[in-house]
Amino acid sequence: QTVVTQEPSFSVSPGGTVTLTCGLNSGSVSTSYHPSWYQQTPGQAPRTLIYSTNTRSSGVPDRFSASILGNKAALTITGAQADDESDYYCMFYMGSGYWVFGGGTKLTVL
Amino acid sequence: EVQLVESGGGLVQPGGSLRLSCAASGFSFINYWMSWVRQAPGKGLEWVATIKQDGSEKYYVDSVKGRFTISRDNPKNSLYLQMNSLRAEDTAVYYCARIRWPRYYSDYWGQGTLVTVSS
Numbered sequence: 001q002t003v004v005t006q007e008p009s010f011s012v013s014p015g016g017t018v019t020l021t022c023g024l025n026s027g028s029v030s031t032s033y034h035p036s037w038y039q040q041t042p043g044q045a046p047r048t049l050i051y052s053t054n055t056r057s058s059g060v061p062d063r064f065s066a067s068i069l070g071n072k073a074a075l076t077i078t079g080a081q082a083d084d085e086s087d088y089y090c091m092f093y094m095g096s097g098y099w100v101f102g103g104g105t106k107l108t109v110l
Numbered sequence: 111e112v113q114l115v116e117s118g119g120g121l122v123q124p125g126g127s128l129r130l131s132c133a134a135s136g137f138s139f140i141n142y143w144m145s146w147v148r149q150a151p152g153k154g155l156e157w158v159a160t161i162k163q164d165g166s167e168k169y170y171v172d173s174v175k176g177r178f179t180i181s182r183d184n185p186k187n188s189l190y191l192q193m194n195s196l197r198a199e200d201t202a203v204y205y206c207a208r209i210r211w212p213r214y215y216s217d218y219w220g221q222g223t224l225v226t227v228s229s
Contacts, residue, residue: 034213034214034215036214036215036216038155038216040155044221045205045219045220045221045222046147046155046205046216046219047219048215048216048217048218048219051210051213051215051217052213052215057217087154089154089155091155091157091215091216093214093215096169097160097167097168097169098157098169098171099145099157099160099214100157101147101154101155101156101157102154103154104154104155
């Protein structure tokens with residue numbers, strides 16, 4: 001069974017930089033899994049931030065960036081703002097029509 | 111403007127059935143794969159099912175195989191999820207999402223509909 005692991009929580013100071021990661025229990029993450037990232041605030045639908053590993057979705061500020069870091073997918077927020085306080089989810093396409101989400105990271109900005 | 115509006119959620123007893131709908135507008139529905147994604151209360155997102163543009167391919171997470179059926183009506187710009195043999199663990203907000211293929215991600219999401227399975 002595929003398990004995608006994210007840090008349960010993270011904290012960053014306003015204006016600071018934070019990197020959230022997403023790993024796979026089956027091995028290294030690669031671009032072939034087409035990592036994507038989503039932001040969700042309580043009671044709201046997810047918002048698409050990043051697709052195809054590192055491409056920002058329309059309207060997403062350039063303080064959000066993503067990459068493969070070592071054997072994980074990574075989302076970096078540079079110059080964190082108060083309204084970045086959200087839950088962040090990664091998603092991998094596992095092939096043959098199957099997707100899997102990470103458990104999510106709750107980001108606190110304080 | 112792309113809009114996805116889910117409906118059909120509610121309270122249902124264990125073992126019961128429910129049919130969710132998603133009304134799509136603002137884009138050419140027939141050209142897109144579509145998915146259902148759910149979120150149990152206080153939990154993370156879980157991919158549930160995906161359907162190809164013409165309905166010829168359907169994929170499901172293991173936990174719903176044999177119980178849930180995804181379908182679509184392209185002339186009506188609508189996506190559906192028929193849920194049978196419902197269990198308490200199916201309690202969640204169910205989101206409809208548009209899929210960008212072959213980049214394999216969801217670019218638009220509905221606001222969700224809550225399904226509660228309880229006696």
